[in-house]
Amino acid sequence: MVAAGRPGTDGDAPARAGAGAQHGPTSTVARLWGRLSEALRDRGRRVRGIGGLALQAGLAAALSWLVAHQVLHVSQSVFAPISAVSTLAASLGQRLRRTIELIIGVTVGVLVGDLLLGVMGTGWWQLALMVVLAILVALFLAGSAAVVVQAGATAVLVATLSPSVRDLEIPRFVDALIGGAVALLVTAVLLPLSPLRVLNRAARPALDLLSDQLEATAGALTDRDIDRALTARAKLRENKAELSALVEATQGAREASTLSPVHWHQRHGPVARYAHTAEPIDRAMRNTGTLIRRVVTLIDDGEPVPERMPTAVADLAEAVRLLKRQFAAGQEPVQARERALRAVCAAGDAYREGVGFSGAVVVAQVRTTTSDLLVATGLSQEIANRLVRRAFGGPECPGYLRR
Structure with a gap:
């Protein structure tokens, strides 16, 4: 016969179960607190890692809008800060390239959109054709995803807004140029990262x-x-x-x-x-x-x-x-x-x-x-x-x- 209460036998099971019940909630709370603390530390590291980028983006957006709206009096100056933030959102080491791609994409979109708009007018199928041709031309010239996105987006703007907004094309190009240039200025001179x-x-x-x-x-x-x-x-x-x-x-x-x-x-x-x-x-x-x-x-x-x-x-x-x-x-x-x-x-x-x-x-x-x-x-x-x-x-x- 097995002695009751002997370690490792069923006689010890109630004691172990009681101990588990006693310490279980505390252990669970400790594990949850540990996970929460680690998650908060991870979020803190993430914020510290991109804090400089956030400051750069905010300053670049504000400066590009001021240059486009107050200095050059561009009618649709909203695209300049968008271009600046888009440039800064590029991977580190690719911002100069992103600025060039931004300008190429906008140029392609403006040229294709203007050309087809003058020949075929506006409509749903004209919009589709403009976007397709702008993307194909962008792929042929550069092949970069950033160029393709900018070309397609600019073609959409030209096709949909040109009938109601006069002289959209040149301001769009100027905005891209301002946004990219201001982003590089902020990155290189005003708020350079170490x-x-x-x-x-x-x-x-x-x-x-x-x-x-x-x-x-x-x-x-x-x-x-x-x-x-x-x-x-x-x-x-x-x-x-x-x-x-x-x-x-x-x-x-x-x-x-x-x-x-x-x-x-x-x-x-x-x-x-x-x-x-x-x-x-x-x-x-x-x-x-x-x-x-x-x-x-x-x-x-x-x-x-x-x-x-x-x-x-x-x-x-x-x-x-x-x-x-x-x-x-x-x-x-x-x-x-x-x-x-x-x-x-x-x-x-x-x-x-x-x-x-x-x-x-x-x-x-x-x-x-x-x-x-x-x-x-x-x-x-x-x-x-x-x-x-x-x-x-x-x-x-x-x-x-x-x-």
């Missing part, structure tokens, strides 16, 4: 993701924890948003440092170095993915894990963190380079100690990922490869890389 700040904000999530999963993989190797390695692999795969934001930010930083006199001095400094990180960071992500997949296989197959192998992966994680901090401070990433090479040194020690097939691949990926990180710090591929070979070379590994 290129370094834009890059830091965009690079932080990507570099945090990479360093966190490398750190988790180092722990998985140490503990032979395959579940932890699988989780790291799954999280690293979800990197598209982070990489897209980084690519967009590098384009924006180049544009800002080129157009804005305030930031011209940064074109050849930290911004220039930082702006070339997107591609090597992308490669580092992909090579780390291969590294983690092989760690999963290594653990599953029971291959040996030399003591220095987890150290190598942990050093890679720390190198990424140092890269983020030194870039954010506008410093030459010397410490990040040293820590990345230390990872290669540790990987070489692990290889010479003895590894299996998957272990050899892990070592190779440490070398490759380190090379990517060195290129991200501003070194050429040739120099990066030479430093990696030297750090891997056993007794020739520089003493300051050993610990």
Whole structure:
């Protein structure tokens, strides 16, 4: 007979149920509060991220309306602020291109609409034909979605408003020109965003993701924890948003440092170095993915894990963190380079100690990922490869890389 109240038996069930009833509501409230707090923090980060853009858009809309309405006396000046906001809504790094596309699209729409309006008059089928032809001409000339939208929208305005509003076409073109020019003026001179700040904000999530999963993989190797390695692999795969934001930010930083006199001095400094990180960071992500997949296989197959192998992966994680901090401070990433090479040194020690097939691949990926990180710090591929070979070379590994 099983003793009543013995741990793990039915006799303890009422007590457990009572405890669950006692702590359940509190636990639920705590979880809900945690989710709400995280959601509020996420919204706060989002507002801080686009706060500068909101100010730019508001100022550009007001100035473009004043120029069109008060200075040039354009009759339908509502389109100037719309054009300004449309330009600023473009991705960072594409605002100059968006302004040009805006003007091309409006020009196409005005020309096609005016031509057909004079020949065929107005009506539902004339409107349809104008829009179709404007879009086709825009696609032929540029092929950009922004050009197509502006051409089609302008054709609609010409077809529907021209019979009741005189001289609509020229003001529409002038509005587009004013809106785009004012948007660029605000972006470059009046309220320029800091290129370094834009890059830091965009690079932080990507570099945090990479360093966190490398750190988790180092722990998985140490503990032979395959579940932890699988989780790291799954999280690293979800990197598209982070990489897209980084690519967009590098384009924006180049544009800002080129157009804005305030930031011209940064074109050849930290911004220039930082702006070339997107591609090597992308490669580092992909090579780390291969590294983690092989760690999963290594653990599953029971291959040996030399003591220095987890150290190598942990050093890679720390190198990424140092890269983020030194870039954010506008410093030459010397410490990040040293820590990345230390990872290669540790990987070489692990290889010479003895590894299996998957272990050899892990070592190779440490070398490759380190090379990517060195290129991200501003070194050429040739120099990066030479430093990696030297750090891997056993007794020739520089003493300051050993610990």
